[in-house]
Amino acid sequence: MAPKRKSARIAAAALVVVPKVTIPKANDKSATAEIAKLKKQLARNKTESTTKLHRAQCDLEYARDELQRNKMQHKLESEKKNEELATLKTEKQALTNEIKHFKNCKDTRKAYGIVQAECKKAEQSRKRMLEAQSLLRAEQEKKFKEAKPWRQCEICTEEFTETGARSPRIMSCGHTFCLTCLESMKETYFRTQIRCPTDRKYMYCKDGDLTKLPINYLALHM
Ligand SMILES: [Zn+2]
Numbered sequence: 001m002a003p004k005r006k007s008a009r010i011a012a013a014a015l016v017v018v019p020k021v022t023i024p025k026a027n028d029k030s031a032t033a034e035i036a037k038l039k040k041q042l043a044r045n046k047t048e049s050t051t052k053l054h055r056a057q058c059d060l061e062y063a064r065d066e067l068q069r070n071k072m073q074h075k076l077e078s079e080k081k082n083e084e085l086a087t088l089k090t091e092k093q094a095l096t097n098e099i100k101h102f103k104n105c106k107d108t109r110k111a112y113g114i115v116q117a118e119c120k121k122a123e124q125s126r127k128r129m130l131e132a133q134s135l136l137r138a139e140q141e142k143k144f145k146e147a148k149p150w151r152q153c154e155i156c157t158e159e160f161t162e163t164g165a166r167s168p169r170i171m172s173c174g175h176t177f178c179l180t181c182l183e184s185m186k187e188t189y190f191r192t193q194i195r196c197p198t199d200r201k202y203m204y205c206k207d208g209d210l211t212k213l214p215i216n217y218l219a220l221h222m
């Protein structure tokens with residue numbers, strides 16, 4: 001704004017220039033000469049004033065242009081700064097996201113570590129439990145075999161079951177064996193007869209269906 005104000009002042013000064021007036025003498029001739037001199041002076045002053053005014057106008061014009069240029073420059077700079085600001089904001093957002101991502105990674109690694117440690121503990125517990133079960137089973141089997149040998153088939157030594165292939169079946173002679181062993185004892189040609197391995201007596205089963213033989217519940221529940 002400064003150039004505009006300065007130019008305006010110059011213009012105002014040019015407009016108020018007043019020629020120096022001297023009072024003419026009584027003498028007509030000299031008065032005429034004086035008037036002519038004054039007229040010349042006035043004309044010179046007018047020319048000077050006009051020149052000054054013109055210069056002032058030029059200055060003002062220049063100042064306006066300068067102002068316009070400054071405004072445009074400022075606008076451009078402002079736009080550039082806004083662009084830079086937007087870029088910085090985008091970069092900041094990207095960095096924030098990256099930090100968040102790294103933090104998540106760290107948390108995930110931590111969680112993974114905890115899970116791994118827990119898995120290891122669980123695995124150790126499972127191993128110990130299996131060992132204990134194995135010991136218990138061995139002990140039970142030992143006790144079982146010693147105390148109740150009638151609970152297993154004399155031929156295959158498998159434990160009798162309530163139903164199925166290892167169910168205890170009573171032969172006509174009174175001896176008990178599991179269904180599988182009785183099946184395997186069927187004669188090659190006479191599929192309807194079985195010889196008891198204990199007392200060598202023959203047993204005849206009408207159609208060869210051994211599942212019709214009665215189950216020895218005593219062997220199961222004693
Ligand atoms: Zn058997």
Ligand SMILES: [Zn+2]
Binds near residue numbers: 197
């Ligand atoms: Zn028998």
